[in-house]
Amino acid sequence: MEVVIKNLRDKDFDMARKFAVEGMHLSWYATNKLELYIYSKYFWYLEITKATRAYGAYMDNKLVGVLLADIKGKPKIFTSFYYRAFVKTISFFINLFYWKASSIYDDTNVEMLNELKRTNEIDGELNFFAVDPTIKGKGIGTLLLDRLEKDEKDKMIYLYTDSGSTYQFYERRGFTMSGKRDITMEIHGKEVALTCYIFSKRF
Secondary structure, eight states: OOEEEEEOOGGGHHHHHHHHHHHTTGGGGOSSHHHHHHHHHHHHHHHHTTOSEEEEEEETTEEEEEEEEEETTSOOSOOOHHHHHHHHHHHHHHHHHSHHHHHHHHHHHHHHHHHHHTTOOOOEEEEEEEEOTTOOSSOHHHHHHHHHHHHTTTOEEEEEEETTSOTHHHHHTTOEEEEEEEEEEEETTEEEEEEEEEEEEEO
16 A cells, blocks of 8 residues: 655644654653653644644555654744643643653753754754554655655754664664763653664755
8 A cells, every 4th residue: 555745634643642652652751541641742742833844654544654843944834822832831740740851861862962063054853753653564764754855955954862762763764873872760760771862864
């Protein structure tokens, strides 16, 4: 069945959120299903409100993959007041209850990005990339990246990932590992060891 890449439809947002739950270990930050639902909505709204490019991969008109990118100087696509208000509200509670884990992770990423910026002019971030975990061998991720590379030719793009994700995919697609940091986060009273990466590529 053919995979078609086109602009992401807002009616598919909830499916994209579910892809993130599966592929981005969001369950680490939740103790129950309600927490996971709220956190995954927060995560999705945070990323979609940054997006200047939002692609969906579709098979038989069903969403099977998502790529969001934030390209410098281009307008945001989804600017809903509700999304931004939701993110602001949940951010308050995350900073209140989970600040140790989120601060270590975020500070590490910012540190790696600042190092990358010392030697490179950055044009944008690939800030969300997820594929339906039940579908394999269709090259969906490659097709989504190909579309971004075509539309943002000659741009220097970076992305954050970590050892809990399939970061090797980016190496196979010609991205350079531009930074690597080992961290330990405290989540719900447990220590979680993780390696953070920043990858970059000029399309």
